[in-house]
Amino acid sequence: MQYSYGWEKFHSAVLTLAGPGSQAQRLSDAFVFSLSHIRPEENLPEQLRADFGVLMLALIQKQAVADEGNAQATIFAMDEFEIHQSISKIIGLYDSLCREMPKDY
Structure with missing residues (x-):
C-alpha cells in the first residue's frame, strides 16, 4: 500500500x-x-501534501529554548484555540488520508 506508512x-x-x-x-x-x-x-497523496506542510510549519514557528525543540516551544506558547485548530487539522488530514486507503486496509 503506497501510503500505509503515512496512514x-x-x-x-x-x-x-x-x-x-x-x-x-x-x-x-x-x-x-x-x-x-x-x-x-x-507518504502522502499529492492532494494532502500542501495542507500537511502548512500544518507542520505552524507547529515549528518558535525558536527552541534550552533542550526543547521548536515544536515544543511553539505548541506550549499556543493558546487553547490555536491548539484546537491544530488538532482539528490533524484529524481532518487523517480523515482524508483514510478515504485514500484501500477498503481492505
Whole structure:
C-alpha cells in the first residue's frame, strides 16, 4: 500500500491526541513521535501534501529554548484555540488520508 506508512503515523498521532495529558502535551507528542516522521512526497497523496506542510510549519514557528525543540516551544506558547485548530487539522488530514486507503486496509 503506497501510503500505509503515512496512514500509520497519522493513526498513531490521532491515538496520541485522544490519550491522557494536557492538549498541548498530546499535540507535542503527536508531532514528535508521529507526524515529524512523515515524508510527504513519499507518504502522502499529492492532494494532502500542501495542507500537511502548512500544518507542520505552524507547529515549528518558535525558536527552541534550552533542550526543547521548536515544536515544543511553539505548541506550549499556543493558546487553547490555536491548539484546537491544530488538532482539528490533524484529524481532518487523517480523515482524508483514510478515504485514500484501500477498503481492505
